[in-house]
Amino acid sequence: MWCGLCHTCNILQFEEPGPEVVTFYEGRGLPRHYSETLAPLQHLQSVHFTVQKRTPGKISLLSGVAAKDTFWHGECSSCMEMVYNDETFYQDWTMKKQKFLDDPEKPKPPRLEKVEWVFRKLLDDPGDNHLSDLEDISDDEEEIE
Template identity: 30%
Template sequence: MSLPLPPELVREIIHLLLSSTPPRSSTPENLGCSTKPSWLTLNALSLTSRMYRDLALEAWFHTLCIESPEDLEFVRFCWPEVGARWTGHLHCIQTFSSYPSIWDLSCFLHLSSIRLDFSPIISPSFYSHLGNSFILPFFNFSSSVKHLDLRGLSWPSPGVLQNIPHTPGLEHLKTLKMKQDTVWCGLCGGSSRVRFKNRPTGVVYDRGYGLPIDYARVLTPLEYLEEVVITAPNRGFGSTTLGHTPTPDGNPTPYPDSETNLNPNLWAGECDNCMKTKYEDDAFRQKWVDRKRGIGVCRDGDGKKDTRPPKLRRVEWRF
C-alpha cells in the first residue's frame, strides 16, 4: 500500500499545475479577462481526497476574480476560508452599470495585491457618479496592500491618482500599474492618446524619473512606492518620436547625440501636439526637461514645489 504524499509536496504539484497551464482566456491582460486557467486543471486532483481538495481550493482561491460585491458574499458563504486564509490577490471587475460597485474588503486578512478593471462597456453615466471618494471603490481594508493594478480608466488625471495615497490600506503600496487608452500630458493638462511616428515598445527610467510631474506630486505621500508601470497603446500617425522634435518646416530633426540618447527629452506622457508646437522653442524645451530632471528651482505656476515619492526607483512606459 502506497503512502499518501505529504501536503508540502502536493502544494508544489498544484502550484506547478496552475503556473504551467495557460489562462482560460486567450487575452488575459484585457479588461474583464482573468489570468487564471480553467478549474479543470485541478478538478481531477481535487476529487482524489478531502486533503487534496482543500489544498486545491486553497491554491485556486489565492487569486479571486469577481464581478460584484454580491458575488463576493456568495463565495464567502460557500468557502469562509476565502477571506480569512486563502486569498492574496483580488481581481475586481466593474461591469456594465450606471453606478460603481463598492467593495468591502474587511474579510480579506492576507490581501497583498488588487487588480481593478473598469469595463469598456460601462455606461457614460457611471463616470458622472465617480466623485473623489469613488475612484477607488474600496473600504475596510484588513491588510496592507502592496501592489495595485488599475485598468481602463477613461480619464487618468492627477485628480484620480490623488485618491490612492488617501485610501486607508494603500499607504504601504510598493508597485502601481495602470493600463489605459490615454496618458496625461503635463504641458497642456489634458489626457490624450499616444501617437508616436515610429513604433517604440517602451521606455524605462530609474532614479525616480519618468512620471508626469503632476502624477509624481500627488503620489508623493506614498513613501514606500518603488515602481510605476503605465501601459498605453501607441496609435501612431503622429509627427514626433522619443528622440526627435519637429522643425517649422515639418521635418523631424534629431537632437545632438540622438543615436546614443534615444530619449533626450525624458518623455513622460507629453502629447504629440504639445511636443510639435512647444518644443520648437528650444529654451522652453530645455527648461521643461531640466524641470523633469529636478534641476534648479522646480515650481509650477501655482507655486507648489515639484516632488516625487521618496523611494521611487523605477518608472516604465509600455506601448
C-alpha cells in the same frame, strides 16, 4: 493619457515603428502630477504605465538612452510637436523638470527607482487593419448561415 504641459487627456501618436517600452530610472519619466499624487507611498519603487498610441504620427520617441536624453515625462504628441521644436522652451521645460526632481521639498515617492511606459496600439486606429479583418469574418459567417 494626461499631459502635464497642456493639462488635457490625449492619445499619443508616434512615428512608426515607435517604442514599445521606455524605461526611466532615478525618478525620471514620472509626470509631476503623478509624482505629487504618489508621494505618500513611501515604499513605492516602480511605476508601470500602459498607454494607448495611434499610428502614424510625427513625433519620434526613442527608447533606451536616447529616451533619457529627451527627458520625456508623458507629454502629449501635440505638445511635443508644437513646443519641443522650440529649443528655448525645451531647455526651460527640461530645467524645470530637473529642478523638481532635485528639490527634496517637492512631493514625490522617496524610493522610486523605475518608471516604465508600455505603449499599445489603439484598437480602432484607422491604420490598423485588424478591425476590418474582423468585419470581413463577420460578413462571411452571415453568408454561411
